[in-house]
Amino acid sequence: MAGFNSIALMGTAERIEYKDIGPNKLCKFLLKSIRTYEAKGTPMQDICFIEVTTWNKLAEQCQKELVEGSTCIVEGTLKQETWDDPKGNKRYKHIIAASHISAITEHDLPHTTEYKDKQSERIELIRKEVEEDQLPF
Numbered sequence: 001m002a003g004f005n006s007i008a009l010m011g012t013a014e015r016i017e018y019k020d021i022g023p024n025k026l027c028k029f030l031l032k033s034i035r036t037y038e039a040k041g042t043p044m045q046d047i048c049f050i051e052v053t054t055w056n057k058l059a060e061q062c063q064k065e066l067v068e069g070s071t072c073i074v075e076g077t078l079k080q081e082t083w084d085d086p087k088g089n090k091r092y093k094h095i096i097a098a099s100h101i102s103a104i105t106e107h108d109l110p111h112t113t114e115y116k117d118k119q120s121e122r123i124e125l126i127r128k129e130v131e132e133d134q135l136p137f
Contacts, residue, residue: 005077007096009033009050010104013070018063027059028052029066031074031096051095052076062101071104 011033019026028051035046052074054062066072076098085091 006075007078008073008075009096010071010073011048013052013066013072014049014068016062016066016068018059025056025059025063027054027062027066029062031072051093052098052101053095054098054101058098058101065103066101073102073104074098075100 009031011031014030014032016027016029019028030049031052033048033050035048037044037046074096076096079095079097081093081095083091
């Protein structure tokens with residue numbers, strides 16, 4: 001059976017760790033991704049933390065470019081790690097094995113009033129379409 005495993009997330013780098021493991025370099029960090037939305041007129045946020053691992057050249061690049069709170073786009077594959085906790089229970093977590101990371105600087109992000117106004121208009125149009133369609137979910 002064929003499969004496809006690819007993920008791209010944007011967020012901020014938190015708890016960055018660098019290690020030398022023999023001749024290899026490892027960089028691990030948590031990617032904090034926030035999704036904002038509105039529910040019944042109340043602004044809401046879903047915050048997701050997912051561990052990212054990078055090796056060798058990519059780990060070295062991260063060491064040069066990432067600091068706590070850096071905004072970045074991470075591309076890679078999802079992997080599942082499994083271990084037994086001290087009580088003998090199986091534990092699982094998903095991580096991103098990164099293949100590419102792009103650090104985003106403040107000047108890369110659109111901050112103009114014109115951009116923000118267009119985004120607000122787009123959100124209002126989407127909200128009206130959803131209300132008109134009366135979607136069941």
